[in-house]
Amino acid sequence: MNKSKRTEIFARLRAENPEPKTELEYSSPFELLVAVALSAQATDVSVNKATRKLFPVANTPATILALGEDGLKQYIKTIGLFNSKASNVIKMCQLLLERHDGEVPQTREELVALPGVGRKTANVVLNTAFRQPAMAVDTHIFRVSNRTKIAPGKNVDEVEQRLMRLVPKEFLMDAHHWLILHGRYVCVARKPKCAACLIEDLCEFKDKTSD
Template sequence: MMIMNKEKRTQIFTRLRDENPNPVTELEYSSPYELLVAVALSAQATDVSVNKATRKLFPVANTPEKMVQLGEEGLKEYIKTIGLFNSKAKNVIKMAELLIERHGGEVPETRDELVALPGVGRKTANVVLNTAFKQLAMAVDTHIFRVSNRTKIAPGKNVDEVEARLMRLVPKEFLMDAHHWLILHGRYVCVARKPKCNACIIEDLCEFKQKTSD
């Protein structure tokens, strides 16, 4: 499996940083708990649909205590426009109960404690660790998986392989924000069906063979 050389990778992240020096998640939140709920709701859903729901939900329930008071049926009313809302409502309420029971209502700052919560997988935990707590973590979603493999920045057969390679290969100075740059690049430029190679700022560095020309 060919992996691009270090100099090229450094150039790629330098360009992504120059274009967007302070990248942020497109999910709207104002506390680690709001971010945790938003990320849990965003599985197999768009950030746009989640933001639409949480703009109404968070003024009513933005702490684990308020979420438990709202209850599963109450929560469903706010998130019924999001895919898989039944199971997500169940998980978010259970998650709130466990945060109160085990963590005094605070969001824990370790991956092991986060993934022990209902509805929280490694990807969700990594988003929270990186975005809310400024820890070096790489949440590999479909966009990051695609960009890493297509460009050859950090190819891998599965998300765990890609995550491990990115953590090892992305130069340290870029590691904190790399997750956001790669997601945004995959969401808007290196899109799934037909990448917009002509609009890509790293097109000359990318090692994808079937580049598009229009």
């Protein structure tokens, strides 16, 4: 795919959704960090249901730590893998208080050093909370990048590197949100909705659907 085609793709996505946002609900960098950590292998809808009850009660490292692991589990038990997630969030809160005065760090290196925080989670926080250009490649972005040929790659790291290099600079800050929303609602896994896709004529996917 050439540069002009990529530019037109992102221009259209921006025109349709000028200020894309994450579907996770949060009101601080810490709330976002917890929500993203909880969202691994779970839907944003299920995470939001849990955090709507949790955050009014505890939304800082100190207040979540005060709940304890068992207390936290009561709020997040409807989310997949809640046992290990509760353990990681409690350890994360301890480290944030010990090393960062309870503040969420703003570098990838410091973020991935926290329990339960991988590169993808760190990239979401850097991009969404701190407005740094970063690309968190999940299953949706991996699929869209490969299917459209915007930035094909064999694994998530390869796709991340290519997107960071190939997405035109003016679109880089919000590209993560546009791609994830496109993958979630239009370029879906089983049968992409090509007939309803605003970049269908630019996409290089060979097996387009007609209905």
